Amino acid sequence: MTRTRLAAAALSAAVVGLTLSLAPAVSMAAPDTGVRPATATVQWADSEADFAAVEQTDGQGILVPQGWSWAAFGAAEGTTLEDVVDFSAEGVANNGTSPQVVLLHGLDESIAPATLPALVDDAAVEIGVGTAFGLLIAPVDDPARETAPVVAIGGVNGSATVWAGPENEPVDTATLVQEMTSRGYIVIGYLLVLGDRPFPAEPTEPEVPVDPQDPPVLLLSELAEVSALADEAPSAAVAAAAAPVEGAASVRFADLTTYFTPQPSAVLTLATTSVTTAQATSVGLPFSASGFAPGETVTVGLSAGQSGNEVPDVSFVADAAGAVSGTVVLPADLATVGSFSLVLIGSSSGQAALAAFEIISGAAPVAVPVPAPATFAG
Incomplete structure (x- = not known):
């Protein structure tokens, strides 16, 4: 040295x-x-x-x-x-x-x-x-x-x-x-x-x-x-x-x-643990996380077993408390049926947090209008 x-x-x-x-x-x-x-x-x-x-x-x-x-x-x-x-x-x-x-x-x-x-x-x-x-x-x-x-x-x-x-x-x-x-x-x-x-x-x-x-x-x-x-x-x-x-x-x-303050542990929470392939590529996965360094860029990855991929063109910036939240929309080639973990990695600190979820087959739910009772003015 x-x-x-x-x-x-x-x-x-x-x-x-x-x-x-x-x-x-x-x-x-x-x-x-x-x-x-x-x-x-x-x-x-x-x-x-x-x-x-x-x-x-x-x-x-x-x-x-x-x-x-x-x-x-x-x-x-x-x-x-x-x-x-x-x-x-x-x-x-x-x-x-x-x-x-x-x-x-x-x-x-x-x-x-x-x-x-x-x-x-x-x-x-x-x-x-x-x-x-x-x-x-x-x-x-x-x-x-x-x-x-x-x-x-x-x-x-x-x-x-x-x-x-x-x-x-x-x-x-x-x-x-x-x-x-x-x-x-x-x-x-x-x-x-x-x-x-x-x-x-x-x-x-x-x-x-x-x-x-x-x-x-x-x-x-x-x-x-x-x-x-x-x-x-x-x-x-x-x-x-x-x-x-x-x-x-x-x-x-x-x-x-x-x-010189105690090192935090990065924690990731998903709003849902199951999405369809269509939801994963449209509305995405809402999340919240904490334990990162203030102001650092947080990148996103998708892992399955021992392999993983970075989600391209998706990143977030931690706030002054080291927290970050948002929604991750997956590209079609990554949104395949199976069990995965969403991974957040602090680019400056190396802090990492992950949470498991599933992608299931199916289209995104379609909103069906509910008819309201008719009213008449007499």
Whole structure:
């Protein structure tokens, strides 16, 4: 598995001229009035099994793998993720055992600065007060050597997102892109920091021998210097936060959305379990379903035993609650007599639900008018 090395976060100001204080944040973006299309991939990370524990070097540095991983400042040897966070219906939150818990996501492919504004504009994080979102940036010519977090102040708010810039001065995304471009940096991942408890002002930094074959990595003691600023979020924004205090409900960035809430089970219900061949190709099969990702495209299939076919040109879009409903009209070549299952598959999440029904021979019922009694005006 390819890994990137997370290099001294506290020293990154000297590397890229960016100050890395983490601010308590809330999602201050206005709620969507419509359903936002799902990212290419949707996943749930709702238990320790969905996170890799970062590996530590002899100098207490950490290696960041691709996908989700975690580290906790000040945690005792043998500590598990579920020792320091709580997973609940609201998401994942620091349980107070560790001052800060860091959830890191290493990207499969790096992101060039020029593409960052569009990604930030499309990004969304549901985080509570005391949680921060940041990007992991690294030199394009040596991304394995020095990686540093650049933190969004006040959460991710589309084109209005503000980042912790030089000398603690806030900068917009365009300025951040200029800084990264001039210094030759790329984005190699992102992270969430759960918790804003205070740290020592000047933590002791253990000496680590420099080995050309094993470059410096982030020291957990240095991670302690990434301390929280005073909470400057407006009270209305705090009240609107969807995630718990010091917690995160979801992160949408690039082509991935991760939900830290419990993964739902997709369920499909048919309005009828028996239709004629004529009904299947005319009025169709009404259905309702739930448990999909909000905004994802749901495709339809028809299975019989071990074989199945996609129903062409039929798809639906899940609503903000992950529910979808409608009617599936089958093409004539699929509407044959027999026992089948209708299958719904989430294109982004891979969630699947099925329900059995039968197609029987016969024409669609014909409505016969019922004569009404004649009335006369006298």
